[in-house]
Amino acid sequence: MVLAVGRARDARACHDGDVAHIEHSTALPYPRERVFAWFERPGALVRLTPPFAGSVLSEPDDGLRDGSEARLAVGAPGVLGTGLGALAAALPLPSALPGWLRRGQVESTGRHDSYDPPRGFRVTTTGPFGRIVHEHRFVESDGGGTVLHESVDVVAPRESDLVAGTLVPTLRRVLEYRAVQLRDDLAFHAAHADAGPRTIAVAGASGLIGTQLCALLSVGGHRVLRLVRRPAETSDEISWDPAAGRLDPEALRDVDAVVNLAGRSIGGRFTAAAKDEILTSRAEGTLLIARALADLAGDGRRRAFVCASGIGYYGTDPHGDGDDAPLTEDSPSGAGFLALVCREWEGATEPAEKAGVRVVNVRTGLVQSPAEGSLSRLLPLFAVGLGGPLDREQWQSWISVDDVVSVYAHAVLTDDLAGPLNAVGPEPVRGAEYARTLGKVLRRPALVPVPSFGPRLVVGSEGAQELAYASQRVSSDRLEASGYTFRHRTLGAALRHVLP
Known part of the structure; x- marks a missing residue:
């Protein structure tokens, strides 16, 4: 069970012209060595970078040691900057451009120094908003816990208004976000400590969920292997070609679990070609992995296959008969x-299940992240005060991005969990409530209903029916009964965590 532990004091900032100083402290009930080790593992920077502030282009090339460098993509601060970034990502910009540039972000570099394990380290970031010096100090507290003291000095390139008015509030939010991520990740891994370190292969590792899942597993001390559609270049990569049906089962011999997140995006118009690609990219890749795991089943090693699915399994309007009872896995x-698509997707895992592999089909709800998905498409309108519900009465079974990532990790590490599993928050909402909650979090009105022709212009009539106007009230009871505890039980909590 995940425990909500630790607390963080409010950050304090004082301004001196173009310079600002911010402090933040987080109390954690874990030994200093364990907390410091979390920061040293691959994936820590990914887990600590808020989606409203940017993304990681490359992790530190030498851990936390002096001279180690990381590259980040940074967006404009504030609600408007987040909305503009989401709008830029939705525009038909040339695909040859890097993804971070298409999202309206710019590159910055962080360089490490003052490496003193397990007492602390420092990172100096240079970029378009000036120079930011971020110091971390790990202090032992009474009872064997740790207090992480963070101090940030900001030197802006020009007007002090940038520092006082926009940048400092954003950095304060970043520190608050980091404290929550660190606390919740440490608690998650403490709750799953009995599982021991495992080796997990991930297909679709570069996507929104895959990137965060690989990071969450890595900071927990697990080894992550990425399935890549090119020749493997490192010992942590496995080459496969689902379109050609190529995956060497021997490459999975030492793996304890495989997570399959691969598949063409369902965004865009549902043309005949797009629908064929959506279906085949999921079913064929899943079947290839399932057969490879089945081939290995005789070696005595107990493996798991955790495969993505979606609440689209239940259809676009399962409540059309007026019965609003929550949908269960049954x-x-x-x-x-x-x-x-979901039926074919789940059915493709059958060879592994018949061979004795533990199979979990994760039926994912509406993932809440400003980086992509339904929330990212709404942000530009809400950011300028023109937001509102698509359909006031439709049921929306949402889940926070960190919860859905933790659900996949939970499925990997929970040996008695098998079968379909709804990955949705415990409190689904209707469309009107979703719009009100998002408007409240963004401090923007939510009074303008989105005209019905809007989604149809973007994704066509079938796409609008399947994506924008699907009404699904889905139960999370089985997930909670398996021992999972949500990081974000309410929509408001989920949105406040990922938005500035």
């Missing part, structure tokens, strides 16, 4: 293209 599959 509810029948519904009508529509995405329901078909």
Whole structure:
């Protein structure tokens, strides 16, 4: 069970012209060596970088040691900057441009020094907003815990208004975000400590969920192997070609679990070609992995196969008969293209299941992240005060991005968990409540209903029906019964965590 532990004091900032100083402290009930080790592992920077502030282009090339460098993509601070970044990502910009540039971000570099394990380290970041010096000090507290003291000095290149008015509030939010991520990640791994270190292969590792899942597993001390569609270049990569049906089962011999997140994005118009690619990219890749795991089943090693699916399994309007009872894993599959995709997707895991592999089909809800998905498409309108509900009465079964990532890790590390599993928050909301909550978090009105022709212009009639107007009230009871505790139980808590 995940425990909500630790607390953080409010950050304090004082301004002196173009210079600002911010402090933040976080109390954690874990030994200093364990907390410092979390920071030293690959994935820590990914876990600590808020989606409203930017993304990691490359992790530190030599851990926390002096001279180690990391590259980040940084967006404009504040709600408007986040909305503009989401708008830029949605525009049809040339695909040859780097993804971070298409999201309206610019590059910055962080350089480490003052490495003193397990007492502390420092990072100096230079970029478009000036120079930011971030010092970390780890102090032992009474009872064997740790207090992490963070101090940030900001030197802006020009006007002090940038520092006082926009940059410092954003950095304060960044420190608050980091404290929550660190606390919750340490608690998650403490709750799953009995599982021991494992080796996990991940397909679709470069996507939104895959990137964060690899990071979460890595900071917990697990070894992560990435399936890549090119020749493997390092010992932590496995080459595969799902379109050609190529995956050497021997490459999975030492793996304890495989997580499959691979598949073409379902965004965009549902043309015949797009629908074929959406279906085949999921079913064929899943079947290839399932057969490879089945081939290894005779060696006596107990393996798991955790495969993505979606709440689209239940159809676009499973409540059309007026019965609003929450949908459980035992509810029948519904009508529509995405329901078909999910049935084929889940069915493709059968060879592994028949061979004795533990299989979990994670039926993912509406993932809340400003980086992509339904929330990112709404942000530009809400940021300028033109937001509102798509459909006031539709049920939206949402889940925070950190919860869905933790659900996948939980499925990997929980040996008695098998079968379909709904990955949704415990409190689904109707469309009107979703809009009100998002507007409140962004401090913007949510009064303008989105005209019905809007989604149809973007994704076509079938896409709008399947994506924008699907109404699904889905239960998380089985997930909680398996021992999972949510990081964000309410929509408001989920949105406040990932938005500035």
